Amino acid sequence: MAGFTVAKELRGRGFAGAVTIIDPAGVPYDRPPLSKDYLLGTRDQAGIQLAAGDWFKDQDITIITGTAVALEPDVGTVVLEDGREITGDRVVLATGGTARRLPIPGGDLESVLELRTREDADRLRAMLKPGARLAIIGAGLIGAEVASSALPFGADVVLIDPQDPPLIPAVGHELANRLHAMHPERGVDVVTGAPVAITADDGGTHHIEMVSGETIAADAVLVGIGIIPETRLAESAGLETDNGTIVDESQRTAHPKVYAVGDSSRIRRADGTLLRRAEHWEHAMNTGATAAAALLGQELPRHGASWFWSDRHGVHVEGVGSMAGEGTVIVREKDGEPSVVFRLDPEGFLAGAAAVDGGFAVRAARRIIDRRIPVDPAQLADPMVDLRKLAR
Amino acid sequence: MSEAIKVGTVDEIDEGTAKVVPSEETGTGEDIAVFHAEDGNFYALNDECTHETASLAEGWIEGVEVECPMHSARFSLKTGEALCMPAFIAARTHKVEVKDGEVLLFPNVNAEV
Missing domain, CATH: 3.50.50.60 (FAD/NAD(P)-binding domain)
Known part of the structure; x- marks a missing residue:
């Protein structure tokens, strides 16, 4: 890219x-x-x-x-x-x-999968069959997306992460909780904990030994840890x-x-x-x-607040700016669930926002951040207030 | 030239918003989004983003551009040109006219640039 x-x-x-x-x-x-x-x-x-x-x-x-x-x-x-x-x-x-490997015994096994290239995706897809057990280590963006994508293949998915929920620095506590809770709702088995070793037996089954002493058996292991x-x-x-x-x-x-x-x-x-x-x-x-x-010796383009997206379990996640840091978090709800979260910096300016199916929210937030438009926390929290109007 | 479709009156589509004319009405096999841009004019593009499945009518309209609501590709409302990645292919334009307060869409007639 x-x-x-x-x-x-x-x-x-x-x-x-x-x-x-x-x-x-x-x-x-x-x-x-x-x-x-x-x-x-x-x-x-x-x-x-x-x-x-x-x-x-x-x-x-x-x-x-x-x-x-x-x-x-x-x-x-x-x-x-x-x-x-x-x-x-x-x-x-x-x-x-290159995909980071797990720094544990067995983390360097050739049969432990990663997802960085087209060939990696082809290799992973070939493992996804009805009833195949897929263990994903790392429930960040790639791990969560693959967990979601593996379900239509009929695979049994276990998603392992030491954090519950992961992604707090990217989307804040409220949305991180909501997103992580979607996994078990859709049939993904979520395990919180750290793996300490991976072994593969002669039959091709992998055994992930967890710090808790539990062992997770899987036909395929994917590591997505950056x-x-x-x-x-x-x-x-x-x-x-x-x-x-x-x-x-x-x-x-x-x-x-x-x-x-x-x-x-x-x-x-x-x-x-x-x-x-x-x-x-x-x-x-x-x-x-x-x-x-x-x-070319031309004027450098100016880039606004950083932006990312993720798609999983049928929802579209976006984040802009930074949700990590000091300040105040404001939550906008939709249907009783957090839909958009905002972080105001200690001076009261918008520093970050994240949304699940937030429509215009993140686009509006990006403009508010980039132009340092003053915002009223009560308006950010009020789902009846059109965020587009606050950004103009 | 194909028949004009009455999209609505000028007042029905607020500036900075868009209205979708469904494919059953456009006759082109595609939904068409009619945008009321911030220059006060009306423009029309095929509604589906040329990158992935998303409705440009639900995008963010700024000036004479629309930003896709999914992955932030931007398109020129005047020419359909894809202004930034991830879109690469231009969106198809359609001619729009305003006559006696009515917004008229001419499907499959290129917008005049």
């Missing part, structure tokens, strides 16, 4: 020079559907491509299917695994990350990394020829503050757009 956006934005911003995308997977595709429509089989490989094959030809963007293993920044040369060398005036690292940024290319170039390749606010590394974007990059502000590395889809897009502008 990040690398594709760089290419798309370079052309959109008038760059006529050569653009080459190097990716082991070839034509870039969108990852969010991997835990939803693509896993379900309702969208195929062509349906998740970020752009049709023709588009790359039309835009004169070359795609090289291959894996970059080294970068020589001074000459702008990228070395591929097969020995090919590609040289550019500028190099953008959009290397993403990613580790892929920074080996940056390291090969001698660039600074710290849980991500360090870049400035224009996505440029300390080397003037090398930029980094998306999940693998981490921004250090001009004042020295190191930001948390973001892993959301929109962040990938935004950092790609910023890098393209910076590469």
Whole structure:
């Protein structure tokens, strides 16, 4: 997503020079559907491509299917695994990350599944059969989405997480509770606790030993506990990394020829503050757009409060800004359940919001946050008040 | 040119909102959303987002753009152009006219840009 956006934005911003995308997977595709429509089989490989094959030809963007293993920044040369060398005036690292493995005995078993690539989704789908026991470790966005997607296959799903409920920093307590409670309602078995070891027997059954002493048997185990940024290319170039390749606010590394974007990059502000590395889809897009502008010496685009979404059990979840931090939480209810939550910072300005099937709420909240529009807590809580009006 | 469909009066569709004309009435096989944009004009696009299943009529209208309620893709109401990811394909436009206070939709007639 990040690398594709760089290419798309370079052309959109008038760059006529050569653009080459190097990716082991070839034509870039969108990852969010991997835990939803693509896993379900309702969208195929062509349906998740970020752009049709023709588009790359039309835009004169070359795609090289291959894996970059080294970068020589001074000459702008990228070395591929097969020995090919590609040289550019500028190099953008959009290397993403790899699924984090569980740091417990058996966490590194080849048969323990992860979900990061199309092949991962294909492998997981092949395991989803009526009566198949799927254990998911990590009930964050991917874990919860896969739990939901596995149900129509008739799989018996166990969802394991040490937190009950997870996702509080993303959506606040009230919605985290509501969302986590949906799992057992839909037939997912929720287990709260930490796994300490995984073993696989000769029959292919996995046994997850929990800290409580309980053992969970499963035909397939999926771990969804975040990613580790892929920074080996940056390291090969001698660039600074710290849980991500360090870049400035224009996505440029300390080397003037090398930029980094998306999940693998981490921004250090001009004042020295190191930001948390973001892993959301929109962040990938935004950092790609910023890098393209910076590469062309154009004014950098301004991005508003961060935004993410998740789809599970037939509901659409969105969050904007940050629900984690000091301040006041305000809950707007619908049909007796929390529907939208807002966090006001200690000064009383809106800092974050999250919603389940919230309609306009998150779009309104985003504008209120970005424009620092003063809001009345009573109006935020009142379901009769149209949030659109508060945002104008 | 196809027959105009009376969508309603100008007063019935508030600025910043949209009304869906169902496929049974449009005759195009697709629902069409008629938007009252913030420039005061009316525009029409196929209602379904070109990215995934979502109704653009339920989207956020700002200026002469609409933002999809699901994944925040934005479209130009004038040209249908997809202005940001995750949408990539333009939304189909349809001509809208206002005559004697009535909003008239011309399905499958491209909007004049």
